[in-house]
Amino acid sequence: MNKLHALYNFLDLAGTFVFAISGALAAKQRGLDLFGICAVAFTVACGGGIIRDLCIGAVPPAGLTDWQYLAAAIVATGMTVGLYSFVQRLNQPVLLFDALGLSLFAVTGAEKTLSCVHNAEMAVLLGITTAVGGGVLRDILLNRIPVILEKEIYASAALIGALIVVAGNYLKLLSSDWISIIALVVCFGIRLLALNFLWNLPVYPNHKKKPGL
Amino acid sequence: MNKLHALYNFLDLAGTFVFAISGALAAKQRGLDLFGICAVAFTVACGGGIIRDLCIGAVPPAGLTDWQYLAAAIVATGMTVGLYSFVQRLNQPVLLFDALGLSLFAVTGAEKTLSCVHNAEMAVLLGITTAVGGGVLRDILLNRIPVILEKEIYASAALIGALIVVAGNYLKLLSSDWISIIALVVCFGIRLLALNFLWNLPVYPNHKKKPGL
Amino acid sequence: MNKLHALYNFLDLAGTFVFAISGALAAKQRGLDLFGICAVAFTVACGGGIIRDLCIGAVPPAGLTDWQYLAAAIVATGMTVGLYSFVQRLNQPVLLFDALGLSLFAVTGAEKTLSCVHNAEMAVLLGITTAVGGGVLRDILLNRIPVILEKEIYASAALIGALIVVAGNYLKLLSSDWISIIALVVCFGIRLLALNFLWNLPVYPNHKKKPGL
Numbered sequence: 001m002n003k004l005h006a007l008y009n010f011l012d013l014a015g016t017f018v019f020a021i022s023g024a025l026a027a028k029q030r031g032l033d034l035f036g037i038c039a040v041a042f043t044v045a046c047g048g049g050i051i052r053d054l055c056i057g058a059v060p061p062a063g064l065t066d067w068q069y070l071a072a073a074i075v076a077t078g079m080t081v082g083l084y085s086f087v088q089r090l091n092q093p094v095l096l097f098d099a100l101g102l103s104l105f106a107v108t109g110a111e112k113t114l115s116c117v118h119n120a121e122m123a124v125l126l127g128i129t130t131a132v133g134g135g136v137l138r139d140i141l142l143n144r145i146p147v148i149l150e151k152e153i154y155a156s157a158a159l160i161g162a163l164i165v166v167a168g169n170y171l172k173l174l175s176s177d178w179i180s181i182i183a184l185v186v187c188f189g190i191r192l193l194a195l196n197f198l199w200n201l202p203v204y205p206n207h208k209k210k211p212g213l
Numbered sequence: 214m215n216k217l218h219a220l221y222n223f224l225d226l227a228g229t230f231v232f233a234i235s236g237a238l239a240a241k242q243r244g245l246d247l248f249g250i251c252a253v254a255f256t257v258a259c260g261g262g263i264i265r266d267l268c269i270g271a272v273p274p275a276g277l278t279d280w281q282y283l284a285a286a287i288v289a290t291g292m293t294v295g296l297y298s299f300v301q302r303l304n305q306p307v308l309l310f311d312a313l314g315l316s317l318f319a320v321t322g323a324e325k326t327l328s329c330v331h332n333a334e335m336a337v338l339l340g341i342t343t344a345v346g347g348g349v350l351r352d353i354l355l356n357r358i359p360v361i362l363e364k365e366i367y368a369s370a371a372l373i374g375a376l377i378v379v380a381g382n383y384l385k386l387l388s389s390d391w392i393s394i395i396a397l398v399v400c401f402g403i404r405l406l407a408l409n410f411l412w413n414l415p416v417y418p419n420h421k422k423k424p425g426l
Numbered sequence: 427m428n429k430l431h432a433l434y435n436f437l438d439l440a441g442t443f444v445f446a447i448s449g450a451l452a453a454k455q456r457g458l459d460l461f462g463i464c465a466v467a468f469t470v471a472c473g474g475g476i477i478r479d480l481c482i483g484a485v486p487p488a489g490l491t492d493w494q495y496l497a498a499a500i501v502a503t504g505m506t507v508g509l510y511s512f513v514q515r516l517n518q519p520v521l522l523f524d525a526l527g528l529s530l531f532a533v534t535g536a537e538k539t540l541s542c543v544h545n546a547e548m549a550v551l552l553g554i555t556t557a558v559g560g561g562v563l564r565d566i567l568l569n570r571i572p573v574i575l576e577k578e579i580y581a582s583a584a585l586i587g588a589l590i591v592v593a594g595n596y597l598k599l600l601s602s603d604w605i606s607i608i609a610l611v612v613c614f615g616i617r618l619l620a621l622n623f624l625w626n627l628p629v630y631p632n633h634k635k636k637p638g639l
Contacts, residue, residue, distance in 0.1 A: 027575070033627040035582055036575030050481070055263070057272035059483035064548045081630055122277045136354075141562075143571045145356045149240070149249030156248055201246040204294055268476070270485035335490045349567075358569045362453070362462030369461055414459040417507055 012108070015101025016069055018094055020045040020076035021087065023138050028080055030142050037081065040138055042073035048133025052109050052126045056116040095195060099157075103187035106131035106158035107180050110165040120166045127162025128155055153194035156201060161187030225321070228314025229282055231307055233258040233289035234300065236351050241293055243355050250294065253351055255286035261346025265322050265339045269329040308408060312370075316400035319344040319371035320393050323378040333379045340375025341368055366407035369414060374400030438534070441527025442495055444520055446471040446502035447513065449564050454506055456568050463507065466564055468499035474559025478535050478552045482542040521621060525583075529613035532557035532584035533606050536591040546592045553588025554581055579620035582627060587613030 023044030027037040046063030053061035063069050080087050109130025113123040132148050132155045139146040148155045161183045168179030193199065236257030240250040259276030266274035276282050293300050322343025326336040345361050345368045352359040361368045374396045381392030406412065449470030453463040472489030479487035489495050506513050535556025539549040558574050558581045565572040574581045587609045594605030619625065 028630055030571065031629055032571070032575045033577055033629045035585075035627055036572075037630075039575055039581070054267055054480055055273060055277060060481060060543050060545065060548055064481060064551055065543070065545045067547050070547055070551070081628075084630070117273050117278070119273065119278045121280050121283055122273055125277055125283070140353060140566060141572060141575065143356065143569065145243065145245075146249075146354060149245045149252055149354065151246055155252070159248075201248055202294075203244055203246045204241055204250075204297070267480055268486060268490060330486050330491070332486065332491045334493050334496055335486055338490055338496070353566060356569065358456065358458070359462075359567060362458045362465055362567065364459055368465070372461075414461055416457055416459045417454055417463075417510070 008104075008108075011100060011104050013068060013072060014097055015104045016045045017072040017076055018097035019101050019134055020073045021080060021090075021094060022098060023073075023134070024077045024080035025087065026138060026142060028084070034077070034081065038073060038077040040141055041076045041080075042070060043141065044134040044138045045069055045073050045076075046134065047137040048105060048130040048135075049109070051133045052113065052130045055122075055126060055129075056113055058112070058116060096192075099188055099191040099195070102131050102154065102158055102191055103161055103184045106161040106187055107165055107183045110162035110183075111176075111180065114166065114169055120170065123166045123169075124159065124162045127165065128158045131155070131158035131161075151200050151203070153190060153199045153201065157187045157191040157194065160190060221317075221321075224313055224317050226281060226285060227310055228317045229258045230285040230289055231310035232314050232347055233286045234293060234303075234307060235311060236286075236347070237290050237293035238300065239351060239355060241297070247290070247294065251286060251290040253354055254289045254293075255283060256354065257347040257351045258282055258286050258289075259347065260350040261318060261343040261348075262322070264346045265326065265343045268335075268339060268342075269326055271325070271329060309405075312401055312404040312408070315344050315367065315371055315404055316374055316397045319374040319400055320378055320396045323375040323396075324389075324393065327379065327382055333383065336379045336382075337372065337375045340378065341371045344368070344371035344374075364413050364416070366403060366412045366414065370400045370403040370407065373403060434530075434534075437526060437530050439494060439498060440523055441530045442471045443498040443502055444523035445527050445560055446499045447506060447516075447520060448524060449499075449560070450503045450506035451513065452564060452568060454510070460503070460507065464499060464503040466567055467502045467506075468496060469567065470560040470564045471495055471499050471502075472560065473563040474531060474556040474561075475535070477559045478539065478556045481548075481552060481555075482539055484538070484542060522618075525614055525617040525621070528557050528580065528584055528617055529587055529610045532587040532613055533591055533609045536588040536609075537602075537606065540592065540595055546596065549592045549595075550585065550588045553591065554584045557581070557584035557587075577626050577629070579616060579625045579627065583613045583616040583620065586616060 020041040024037050024041040027040035032040065046061075046069050049063045050061040053059065053063070106127045110123045110127030112130075113119075113126040117123070135148055136146040164183035164186055165179060168174060168183070169176065174182075233254040237250050237254040240253035245253065259274075259282050263274040263276045266272065266276070319340045323336045323340030325343075326332075326339040330336070348361055349359040377396035377399055378392060381387060381396070382389070387395075446467040450463050450467040453466035458466065472487075472495050475489045476487040479485065479489070532553045536549045536553030538556075539545075539552040543549070561574055562572040590609035590612055591605060594600060594609070595602065600608075
């Protein structure tokens, strides 16, 4: 399972990097300066994990002490600024790695919470937070309603991934490695299907606005 | 005093539920999807308490580990989505229970802080935070200036409730149960009077904008 | 070095007070009420330090337990509301003390982090956070993109101050008092030069918007 661990580490860093790219792109498009782009890139990459670590008491948060995450944010900023037209054309691979990052962060977030706190509800809530918290902070900093609250099957995919981790840990029918892999694949699959078929959660019309008013 | 405790628990859950309703209504009116509505409902109900627990080191925060709060948010979401026209007509009872929730959260927030940290200033600040923090986070997520910073006697009522708790604990003229009840009644009363007479705190005109400029 | 310590305390309080003034001014100009002005003033003055203390596990945060910070926010609110035309004319001294506050918060933030956590990266990140976190929270509450992410050499000056603290602590060529003084002077100097010569970090044009579109 050592190879699996190395694969995990690679995917974790790839996910972090792609999250940082998405932050840097959004910040650049809103006209932020070099520091702002880097700050938003770092926030997207590490914000969710930092909130999780504060809530489970894992202080200091890993996102602030591991230089690899900061390096990923800096490289993503450099690439976005220096190779903008190239990065823009990366839309397809970015969406793919973003879905990977989402799945990984949801699964590892739920696992870390379970191992620290042993509370099923909290593991699900913080699995989602790890996966989507950075994106929510990005949208707050860029002064817009967080996109994950408005549309797309994104947080819901993270929810299902985290639920599988928690259910697997309680039922103990499989080893924890297999549970992780299943949760990852399901979350990743749901997100890719949602991207492909443009799935959205229901939005409810506002009954207050009537024609003629 | 066991009956009092049971009453507290009922009021706490009722307050949480009404806070969640207010979050779900606001989220629905901004056009969020099902996940967004539920996330905002949970944030309003538990956000203030989670911030308080992080600040006093009560980790993991009760709002993340007690399933009743999550259940309240999910039921509030379901009701708001499924019975929207009914929930909309609940304006009067919602305002009433919201005032109750405000009072309870301010008083219990100040009490929990006092019992963990023994610092009067912090008890007042975190009493207010418990009561209004969720609403502030709701408005940040919905991309608008927090309404409690702009008008109405709302946070100020929480401030007075928390001050009574702290003063009572230092003077020790009454048992802590009586102090809580007095703080609750005063905070609730001020909020209801403010609602009834449309009281607002002063707002200051901006001297920079002169006619003709 | 006792005199130096007293000077530090004075500058820390002066910086806090000026940060609170900047928050109160901005809140008043957005039309917030008396509570809102005071809440934003306190947030600017203490928000960055509170985030830092939560991340390094220094709970309860000093910003919530030391009455001097709350008093600074209340006095700043009173002055801004009562003596608005006077406070407005203070633009030059406010910018000066703001630069002082920035430098002090960056240096003391990095030092407190180093002494609690012994991680160089975190000391730099939380030095910046201490210095600019309050201003970022102010802009989030006032529903706008944080100004430090958009322009001016502000966070970058804090970055350089924090870097000097960390480098000095690792090289140990000088006593820690001298390192603090050098870091303070360099950060303060960069900020003043940036103000004087209107230095900005690069902002990148958005290639997507072409003429005629």
